[in-house]
Amino acid sequence: AQVITQAAAGQESEYLTRLLGGGAPAPPTALRAAMRGDCHMHSDWSDGGSPPLEMALAARDLGHEWVALTDHSPRLTVASGLSADRLRAQLELIGELNATLAPFRILSGIEVDILENGSLDQTDELLGQLDMVVASVHSKLRMPSVPMTARMIAAIRNPHTDVLGHCTGRIIVGRGRPQSEFDAEAVFTACREHGVALEVNCRPERQDPPDDLLRLAVEIGCLFAVDTDAHAPGQLDWLDGGCARAEQFGIGPDRVINTRGTPGGRR
Template sequence: MATRDPVVDLRRIAFLLERSHSSTYRVRAFRTAAAVLSGRDDLDSLAKGRGLTKLKGVGDTTARCVLQSLAGEEPEYLRELEAEAVSGSASGGGSGSGSRSGASTIPAIPELVGDGAALRAALRGDCHTHSDWSDGGSPIEEMALTARDLGHEYLVLTDHSPRLTVANGLSAERLRRQLTVVAELNTRLAPFLILTGIEVDILDDGALDQSEELLSSLDLVVASVHSKLRMPAAEMTERMLTAVANPHVDVLGHCTGRMVTGNRKRPESEFDAAAVFDACAEYGVAVEVNSRPERLDPPKRLLRQAVAAGCRFSVDTDAHAPGQLDWLPYGCARAADCEVPPDRVLNTLTAAQLLDWTRRNH
């Protein structure tokens, strides 16, 4: 019987665990094992000699999956996760086989039809993603390769800015080093393209948490509020209006800051939505449709308000792991429900068209 590639199977398991919002610890076990075994030509002999688990980073569960792959079988663990992905059972975190993924309670990834399916098919990339340079779980290259596997033409890398220390935000020096890494990766991954970016903190006074010089050098800037989310409405409005008026800002990220599932539930920030969305339309700043299932931000009533204001949009995953790059259907379903015009969605543009748009003020 022909063998399967165990590294491919381990990476697929990790992807599906991430997609179902499983624990970081569980995901890391499979990604670590895949990295340890990648490129080795002695897996058969290790398997016969029961030497797999002697390798640092390969445990009993991952070794069992490797043995089944080498025997030409789809690993049982992978088979269960694939079935959960089809049925949506993992997203409920319930009993039975669905609990194998360790997923938190999140809504099932929607099966897109009609306008939602058409919008997803039109998306060419993702404008808000994170790597292990800040608080993401995987290297830049792993994120890029997964995006390419999903059919993306590009990925905008938007790790956090320095003030967000809890997320290992990038200092100016680290960001400059990252730009060098991205340039090297782009030479190897072409025609796929990693676009340079940042999720920059909007400070209390509306200023941006990175130097003007660096912001002007990036392909795309997402600006988000991460602190003092319960600021009085008038002050929050002024804070957001100041940021939106900054010529370096391209996308207003998860505008209400709400959390709707899990242990981190959080109400919406209060601000004058009409004023903020009018400013976004005036200054050409896209309103993000954040697809993270625990955010789903903005709420539909505000998303409809942004449509009426004439805003542009960016349907993004805010992915912190490769499997989360497949969360775009959450945003596409909401955008379709709120009649977001596809021709106003940034990531329906080609990379060249997107760069032409972001360079309008930089």
């Protein structure tokens, strides 16, 4: 919108000026400088637009040491979620790509649906093989607070869960989508107690969790994962904005799992 406004006024876009080298880029924040990877991205194996290699190369070009490939699980058919057989095939591909990309590494992962009863939408056998499990609610987002809280806590207690993804499910652009209702204090306390990182989702239409819940999570003592949830290579640099937002709430590198060498890392 800013680009269009400036163009309509006969001005040169500030964004275009930066692209052409007319302005020096801002130095990275302390948190962004400490980041070593991204825990949540998608490829064309589910609802992303680019193959895993293209996404990995884009992440490497940003200076990442690793990136987690977290395509959707089977129940999310609208996003071409991966069946067990397709996930096994993807694991083989990741092994082949890592052999050529080393020392850069693609972490094997999944964004697994949290089902209505709090179970995870993939077999324990496969989840146990993955480096990164992002558990997210994608269905029945309007459940009453009490069952939604129980649902989320059950997923957090699952030993395979590493990250609680976009916890409220809200969308803040276009027609939007209101946030899910749950006992945030109970959910975030469970995250802290079970070592599950709360995702700070960098997507502009999500910015999830909202400010008040992010402040609460900081006070409770949660760990965090600042993730782009990228579906295309150009979205991986949304990490900059996510880091800046996290720092506004006092979240430092010691509380963000992306600053680690290989978070998860069960394989």
